[in-house]
Structures are given as structure tokens and as C-alpha cells.
Amino acid sequence: MKFKTSLLTRSLLSLTVGAALVASAGSALAQAKPLAGQTVKMMWIDPLTGLMGPVGTNQYKSWQFFQEKFNASNPAGVKFDVIAVDNKLSPTESLNALKQAVFQNGVAVLRDQELTPEQHIAFAKRWGGIDVNPFFPTNSGWPEIAEVRKAEDQKDNIGGGWHTDHSFDQIPAMGSILVARELPPVGGDTLFSSMGAAFDSLSDGLKQTLSGLRAVHTADHIYQPGGYYSNTDLAGEMTGQELSTRAVHPVVIRHPVTGRRLLYVNGAFTTHFEGWTREESLPLLTYLSQLGSREDFRCRVEWKPGSVAIWDNRATWHLAENDYHGHRRVMHRITLTGDPLAA
Numbered sequence: 001m002k003f004k005t006s007l008l009t010r011s012l013l014s015l016t017v018g019a020a021l022v023a024s025a026g027s028a029l030a031q032a033k034p035l036a037g038q039t040v041k042m043m044w045i046d047p048l049t050g051l052m053g054p055v056g057t058n059q060y061k062s063w064q065f066f067q068e069k070f071n072a073s074n075p076a077g078v079k080f081d082v083i084a085v086d087n088k089l090s091p092t093e094s095l096n097a098l099k100q101a102v103f104q105n106g107v108a109v110l111r112d113q114e115l116t117p118e119q120h121i122a123f124a125k126r127w128g129g130i131d132v133n134p135f136f137p138t139n140s141g142w143p144e145i146a147e148v149r150k151a152e153d154q155k156d157n158i159g160g161g162w163h164t165d166h167s168f169d170q171i172p173a174m175g176s177i178l179v180a181r182e183l184p185p186v187g188g189d190t191l192f193s194s195m196g197a198a199f200d201s202l203s204d205g206l207k208q209t210l211s212g213l214r215a216v217h218t219a220d221h222i223y224q225p226g227g228y229y230s231n232t233d234l235a236g237e238m239t240g241q242e243l244s245t246r247a248v249h250p251v252v253i254r255h256p257v258t259g260r261r262l263l264y265v266n267g268a269f270t271t272h273f274e275g276w277t278r279e280e281s282l283p284l285l286t287y288l289s290q291l292g293s294r295e296d297f298r299c300r301v302e303w304k305p306g307s308v309a310i311w312d313n314r315a316t317w318h319l320a321e322n323d324y325h326g327h328r329r330v331m332h333r334i335t336l337t338g339d340p341l342a343a
């Protein structure tokens with residue numbers, strides 16, 4: 001198997017818009033700060049070290065400019081980044097630009113936001129529907145918001161293995177919007193991996209083989225009694241243990257907006273290939289799990305108070321790092337309704 005060398009040095013670009021997104025996201029969020037006079041500040045995140053550095057306000061002229069600049073500096077073609085909510089665009093254009101950024105690049109990070117739960121829900125609805133997660137605890141009366149929480153005295157965390165949200169649904173979630181509520185002093189980053197880059201790296205032979213396969217996804221082995229989470233100190237947190245989930249999806253899908261071919265299996269929820277036994281499937285699934293988590297396909301989101309990440313569940317995997325024992329971390333997640341998947 002031929003591997004590309006890692007060319008990617010900087011894979012996540014985030015933009016601090018000082019509440020510009022909130023202000024520009026529509027009437028439901030109209031109480032947010034006005035656009036006039038806001039500063040726009042770009043930052044890079046190095047995917048390997050997590051280091052961030054400012055690019056500067058002067059370099060931001062337009063979304064197109066930024067996209068070209070970013071792509072030009074990214075010869076490996078792994079496109080995590082970005083964000084571009086241009087203060088000069090209308091609210092609808094801003095949101096459309098942000099959606100395109102997420103679809104094309106996998107994940108976007110907005111800094112310094114002040115979203116209330118109501119604003120989080122209102123913003124999510126501007127992307128389409130909300131898929132309510134039946135397994136995570138909800139946040140004091142907001143069923144749309146799944147609380148991803150790890151307490152000071154817990155050792156296990158939610159989402160600590162590579163996965164994509166809701167792949168066990170018949171129509172898996174398009175994406176997720178995660179808002180940082182309480183952060184540990186250090187650690188607790190989220191890693192993302194590009195399934196477009198993972199697919200592109202395969203040989204023509206394996207691409208062809210995988211393109212003819214479908215795979216079974218379920219969450220039963222995780223949430224049901226006796227499942228993975230019931231053996232951890234998260235057991236008391238989870239709901240929906242009585243539910244059974246099962247879906248069959250193509251192993252290689254086409255992104256419904258960009259048309260990019262994406263690897264669509266993941267280590268948490270994909271149990272086997274359709275028509276194959278688990279035992280037969282495991283070697284290839286293990287290979288794909290290792291491939292998909294390769295460092296040169298990844299970027300790292302370092303959370304800060306006010307950070308919001310929006311990602312595309314078709315195009316990425318993610319993993320919540322569990323490296324902050326003794327501290328509390330609380331995140332609010334809304335999962336966005338997707339489209340049927342097709343090869």
C-alpha cells in the first residue's frame with residue numbers, strides 16, 4: 001500500500017468574528033451585537049501540535065480570497081479549515097458561505113461566541129432539521145441539546161474513540177454544532193479526520209473493492225445494557241438503553257453537495273460489511289480505522305471559552321481527547337438532520 005507523505009502543516013483555519021456569526025445568522029439572533037465596527041481576525045491551528053497563531057486582520061478580504069489562499073497552501077488537499085463569515089455579506093450570504101466552508105472543508109470553528117441554548121437551537125435550525133440524540137442526557141429542558149459531559153471524578157469520556165455521529169441512523173446526521181460550556185484548564189481538544197483524504201489515499205484496487213460494498217452500522221453494542229458504556233463510569237449518564245439501531249450504508253459515499261467521494265465506515269458504529277461475517281470484516285475494518293486516523297488527515301480543535309465547532313459528519317470522523325482527568329468538561333451538541341446517503 002502506497003502512502004502519501006504528510007505535506008500538511010496547517011489544516012485548520014479558524015476565524016474570530018467577535019459575535020459576527022451570531023449577529024449575521026438571522027432575526028432569531030437579532031439581539032446579538034451589530035456588525036458595524038467588528039474586527040475580523042484569522043487564526044491558524046497546526047494539526048499536529050495544536051499551536052495557533054494569528055494570520056492578521058488585513059489578510060481577510062473575502063471568502064473567495066481566503067479559500068484560494070488556503071487551498072494554495074495546502075498541497076496535500078486535506079481541507080479542514082475555515083470560516084468565513086464576511087462582515088460585508090448579507091446574513092443569508094454569510095450563512096451560505098459558512099455552510100459551503102463546512103461542506104468543502106469538513107469543520108469550521110468560530111471563536112468568541114456567546115450563544116445561549118436558545119440561540120444555539122435557532123442557529124442549528126437555519127441549517128435544516130435537528131436530530132435529537134436519544135442516548136445523551138439533555139440539558140435542563142432542551143431536548144434538542146445533547147450534553148457531552150465529563151465530571152471531575154469520571155475517568156471515561158463520551159466520544160473518546162474515532163466516530164461519526166449517528167451513522168447508525170437510516171438517514172445519518174449531516175453534521176453537528178458543538179458549543180463549549182465548561183472547559184478543563186488544559187486538554188480536552190477534539191480531533192477531526194478527513195474521510196475525503198482517507199479515500200483519496202487508497203489504491204485504485206481498494207477503491208474499487210470498497211465501492212462495491214455496503215456496511216452495517218449500529219450503536220447497540222455501545223448503549224444497550226451490557227454494552228460498552230454500561231461498563232464505564234458513564235453508565236449513569238446515558239439514556240435510551242432499550243433502543244435498537246441498525247442501518248446499512250455504502251462504504252464509499254458521495255458528498256451530497258460537493259460530490260467528493262468519502263470513506264463511510266467508522267470504528268465505533270460499523271460492525272461488518274453486508275454479506276460478510278464480523279470475523280471476515282474485522283481485518284479490513286481495522287485497516288480502514290487505522291488509515292482514517294492517520295495524522296496527516298487530521299486537524300485539532302483547541303477549545304476556548306466561546307468556541308463553537310460545526311462539522312460535516314459525512315466528510316469527517318472526530319474524537320474527543322480524554323486527557324484532563326480531575327477536571328470537568330461540558331459541551332452542548334446539536335446534531336443536524338442529513339440527507340439519504342448514496343454511493
Ligand code: SIN
Nearest residue numbers: 148158159190320331
Ligand atoms: C462528540 O463526540 O460528538 C463530542 C466531541 C467532543 O466532546 O469533543
